[in-house]
Amino acid sequence: xxxxxxxxxxxxxxxxxxxxxxxxxxxxxxxxxxxxxxxxxxxxxxxxxxxxxxxxxxxxxxxxxxxxxxxxxxxxxxxxxxxxxxxxxxxxxxxxxxxxxxxxxxxxxxxxx
Amino acid sequence: xxxxxxxxxxxxxxxxxxxxxxxxxxxxxxxxxxxxxxxxxxxxxxxxxxxxxxxxxxxxxxxxxxxxxxxxxxxxxxxxxxxxxxxxxxxxxxxxxxxxxxxxxxxxxxxxx
Numbered sequence: 660x661x662x663x664x665x666x667x668x669x670x671x672x673x674x675x676x677x678x679x680x681x682x683x684x685x686x687x688x689x690x691x692x693x694x695x696x697x698x699x700x701x702x703x704x705x706x707x708x709x710x711x712x713x714x715x716x717x718x719x720x721x722x723x724x725x726x727x728x729x730x731x732x733x734x735x736x737x738x739x740x741x742x743x744x745x746x747x748x749x750x751x752x753x754x755x756x757x758x759x760x761x762x763x764x765x766x767x768x769x770x771x772x
Numbered sequence: 773x774x775x776x777x778x779x780x781x782x783x784x785x786x787x788x789x790x791x792x793x794x795x796x797x798x799x800x801x802x803x804x805x806x807x808x809x810x811x812x813x814x815x816x817x818x819x820x821x822x823x824x825x826x827x828x829x830x831x832x833x834x835x836x837x838x839x840x841x842x843x844x845x846x847x848x849x850x851x852x853x854x855x856x857x858x859x860x861x862x863x864x865x866x867x868x869x870x871x872x873x874x875x876x877x878x879x880x881x882x883x884x885x
Contacts, residue, residue, distance in 0.1 A: 667812065700879070701879070702776075702864075702876030702877050702878050703876050708871055708873060710871065753817070757803055757820065757822050758803060758866045758872060760815075761817075763814050764812055765814070
């Protein structure tokens with residue numbers, strides 16, 4: 660069955676540094692991968708989508724890479740700020756269409772001043 | 773636009789009671805989804821709908837029923853609540869098939885005693 664793994668331990672970094680989060684998946688060849696941000700007590704909010712034929716995608720201070728050989732995506736936040744503190748979820752489409760997604764458990768990021 | 777809204781925000785039930793969670797979206801989206809989120813686990817798909825009058829089972833459908841009588845509304849029902857259904861429930865919508873993001877509601881925190 661399809662599985663997604665994200666580092667369950669919280670990532671603590673200093674303001675201004677680059678945060679790197681990892682998403683690994685198995686038994687699967689997805690056409691795309693998505694990243695979401697979730698703040699406490701709120702629903703996830705979409706950040707970025709990267710397709711299988713794209714190696715890298717950028718949006719402002721965010722960068723996502725997608726290595727289909729390693730079955731891994733890396734999510735980078737450069738020049739991190741305390742406001743970036745949140746849980747970040749990666750998601751892959753479930754086979755069968757209709758944009759059904761399988762989500763990782765998420766990695767909590769804490770950016771300290 | 774309000775986006776995706778959910779009611780109620782919080783609810784406490786006793787074992788065996790029933791309730792309905794309401795999800796509404798004002799974006800004219802075809803696809804709608806119900807997820808549950810439990811600590812340490814990713815969002816898990818309960819049921820989904822690909823259009824008015826249609827519903828289908830997701831990953832964890834047992835103990836839940838759904839209805840999509842109007843395009844903008846997606847209802848999730850618990851006929852006989854169990855403590856294992858204590859969770860945070862999220863509704864999401866999606867424009868159509870293709871590589872599109874899901875828009876999430878704020879969630880409903882349900883506790884079953």
